[in-house]
Amino acid sequence: PRLAVIVVAAGSGTRLQGGAPKAFVPLDRDSILRHSLRGVLAAPRAQVVVVVPDGFQDAARADVQAVSGDPGDGDGGDAVRVVVGGRTRQESVAAGLSALDADVDLVLVHDAARALTPVSVFERVIDALEGGAPAVIPAVPVVDTIKRVDENGVILAAVDRSELAAAQTPQGFRRDVLEAAVASADADHTDDAALVAAAGHDVVTVAGHADSFKITTAPDLDRARALVASRRP
Ligand code: C5P
Numbered sequence: 001p002r003l004a005v006i007v008v009a010a011g012s013g014t015r016l017q018g019g020a021p022k023a024f025v026p027l028d029r030d031s032i033l034r035h036s037l038r039g040v041l042a043a044p045r046a047q048v049v050v051v052v053p054d055g056f057q058d059a060a061r062a063d064v065q066a067v068s069g070d071p072g073d074g075d076g077g078d079a080v081r082v083v084v085g086g087r088t089r090q091e092s093v094a095a096g097l098s099a100l101d102a103d104v105d106l107v108l109v110h111d112a113a114r115a116l117t118p119v120s121v122f123e124r125v126i127d128a129l130e131g132g133a134p135a136v137i138p139a140v141p142v143v144d145t146i147k148r149v150d151e152n153g154v155i156l157a158a159v160d161r162s163e164l165a166a167a168q169t170p171q172g173f174r175r176d177v178l179e180a181a182v183a184s185a186d187a188d189h190t191d192d193a194a195l196v197a198a199a200g201h202d203v204v205t206v207a208g209h210a211d212s213f214k215i216t217t218a219p220d221l222d223r224a225r226a227l228v229a230s231r232r233p
Pocket of ligand 1: 008009010012023051085114
């Protein structure tokens, strides 16, 4: 089966206040997007679609070229394609889906904001997909004790932590399953697994990784920068 990876990088990054759309904020001399592309391209050969905010196509192409040597201009059957995203993550995923080659039948959707996802996580998701799972996501145990609260912040109930898992990306799907779920989506979901589960499919989990955290706030950015510095030889 032919595999594709959609890297969603079209978020504004308002919670990060990094002075640019999140994917284009630097971790060291390289942007968040450039770091995530390194992980993506280390995964086995796949079509890669990068989804970015309008106006950032050239910046994304520069990142693609720096990592892969591919100009990403969409000419001549390039392995990497750059497209413009939408207002919500779900719209950005839909934009990525519409740029896939006809022969692709397995799709990973990866948050660019999870810039330091180890290749082993990609491999576990791909293995489960190739083993026949229609939908698979990496997940990690929840370390905090979680409460359900009302609109005033008063606790309604404790939630049994052993029943919880934090969802990460890359999330992998059979293409037909993801396309059907996106086409029939009635509400906006914060990840693709929720969309596919709402469409009635079982979604299995594989082990995620602590380094695969989503860079969302300024402290997350500090943590990512420290991790990058510590990995440097
Ligand atoms: O906003 P959040 O951090 O949950 O976004 C997760 C991922 O989805 C990020 O990589 C972000 O760039 C992407 N995204 C997108 N289009 C949007 C919103 C988010 O591609 N409209």
